[in-house]
Amino acid sequence: MKKQVILLPGDGVGPEIMAGAKAVLDAVAMEFNHEFTYHEHAIGGDAIDRFDTPLPEDTIKACQTADAVLLGAVGGPKWSGRPASGSPESGLLGIRKALGLFANLRPVQSFTPLMHASPLKTELVAGCDIMIVRELTSGLYFGRPSGRSADGSEVVDTLHYTREEIERIVVRGFEAARKRKGRLTSVDKANVLESSRMWREIVEEKARDYPDVTVEHQLVDAAAMKLITNPRHFDVIVTENMFGDILSDEASVLTGSIGMLPSASLRADGLGLYEPVHGSAPDIAGEGIANPLGMILSAAMMLKYSFGMEEEAEAVEKAVIDCLEAGNHTHDLDVKNGNVFGTDMMVRKVVENLSSRSITDAICSSYM
Numbered sequence: 001m002k003k004q005v006i007l008l009p010g011d012g013v014g015p016e017i018m019a020g021a022k023a024v025l026d027a028v029a030m031e032f033n034h035e036f037t038y039h040e041h042a043i044g045g046d047a048i049d050r051f052d053t054p055l056p057e058d059t060i061k062a063c064q065t066a067d068a069v070l071l072g073a074v075g076g077p078k079w080s081g082r083p084a085s086g087s088p089e090s091g092l093l094g095i096r097k098a099l100g101l102f103a104n105l106r107p108v109q110s111f112t113p114l115m116h117a118s119p120l121k122t123e124l125v126a127g128c129d130i131m132i133v134r135e136l137t138s139g140l141y142f143g144r145p146s147g148r149s150a151d152g153s154e155v156v157d158t159l160h161y162t163r164e165e166i167e168r169i170v171v172r173g174f175e176a177a178r179k180r181k182g183r184l185t186s187v188d189k190a191n192v193l194e195s196s197r198m199w200r201e202i203v204e205e206k207a208r209d210y211p212d213v214t215v216e217h218q219l220v221d222a223a224a225m226k227l228i229t230n231p232r233h234f235d236v237i238v239t240e241n242m243f244g245d246i247l248s249d250e251a252s253v254l255t256g257s258i259g260m261l262p263s264a265s266l267r268a269d270g271l272g273l274y275e276p277v278h279g280s281a282p283d284i285a286g287e288g289i290a291n292p293l294g295m296i297l298s299a300a301m302m303l304k305y306s307f308g309m310e311e312e313a314e315a316v317e318k319a320v321i322d323c324l325e326a327g328n329h330t331h332d333l334d335v336k337n338g339n340v341f342g343t344d345m346m347v348r349k350v351v352e353n354l355s356s357r358s359i360t361d362a363i364c365s366s367y368m
């Protein structure tokens, strides 16, 4: 199959891990006889520096006509003085909105070789497998008004939803639960927020169409606690944009590192943008030590969700697990034994599990 992928490396560790995902996709293309072509475009701080805007028109146009988009990360201290509306992060919010990517899937699973890398007890973490379904193009990150008064003494952000926006993400949550263990936890703050009350009503309405799914409601503060005290309780979590953002970083602790978590941001027709859950990690950028696995697993999600390449996606996931089982890891994973590798060597270990020695050498020599 021929597929055109837009690469948005962005800032900080973004370009370092993007190179790793591309190497893994090159291995998949060779092994499964596909042709992936890549076009790189600017976003975030990189786009501010080069084009004076965090989201150039050209980037939006390229993404709109692509088969899928891969994104590294945006942001960093270099651009921290800018107003929210011109920040690197606004470029990311902007591309999600421009492409209509309302459904953000964030799978969180505990990997057996990393069980001891989590600060949580192994008996709590073992067997965790959660899918966070986060609403991505509305809610608190997009509501208007948002801003500061002229004299600087007042600020406002707005949590706004239409019925249709809640319905479509709730349906995604039910659909995901139906394909998994059949349990849906809707997370809200209905004891305080009007938006959450409507969210709850809609979940109850949609539940009638999914008698095979067991539904519960949890308040977000209690859900944050239960994610740590009883993570295996959860199957699918469906929630508002900011709640999902916060809960997914928290849930990453179950896996041992935020560097492990991938995500897919999807539109109804299957167009997707794939990115790791973490940010640009400015504290380690340029050191060549970032964990590339969240980015690589995001590329696996692209193969599955945008290209329908289930077998190829499973091959990448297996290559990652085999790499970890061989004792390989990056510095962020607090594993006692084994080899601590930098980004490039970790990528090579994954590519080795997909390809012959000569192909691995060819791919990695051009990339490292």
Ligand SMILES: NC(=O)C1=CN([C@@H]2O[C@H](COP(=O)(O)OP(=O)(O)OC[C@H]3O[C@@H](n4cnc5c(N)ncnc54)[C@H](O)[C@@H]3O)[C@@H](O)[C@H]2O)C=CC1
Pocket (backbone or CB within 6 Å): 013, 072, 073, 074, 075, 076, 077, 089, 092, 258, 259, 275, 276, 277, 278, 279, 280, 281, 282, 283, 284, 289, 290, 291, 292, 294, 332
């Ligand atoms: N999707 C995106 O592009 C996101 C961007 N950001 C932006 O990133 C910048 C930094 O934000 P932070 O709050 O520091 O969050 P962060 O996720 O970038 O980093 C948090 C901690 O996790 C570590 N970390 C993150 N990714 C890692 C990886 N792949 N390997 C090893 N360690 C890793 C970092 O070194 C840091 O100690 C900010 O400008 C923020 O707005 C934050 C979250 C998401």
Ligand SMILES: CC(C)CC(=O)C(=O)O
Pocket (backbone or CB within 6 Å): 089, 090, 092, 093, 245, 277
């Ligand atoms: C705009 C982003 C920085 C929000 C975020 O942290 C995320 O999507 O994970």
Ligand SMILES: [Mg+2]
Pocket (backbone or CB within 6 Å): 245, 246, 249, 277
């Ligand atoms: Mg986040």
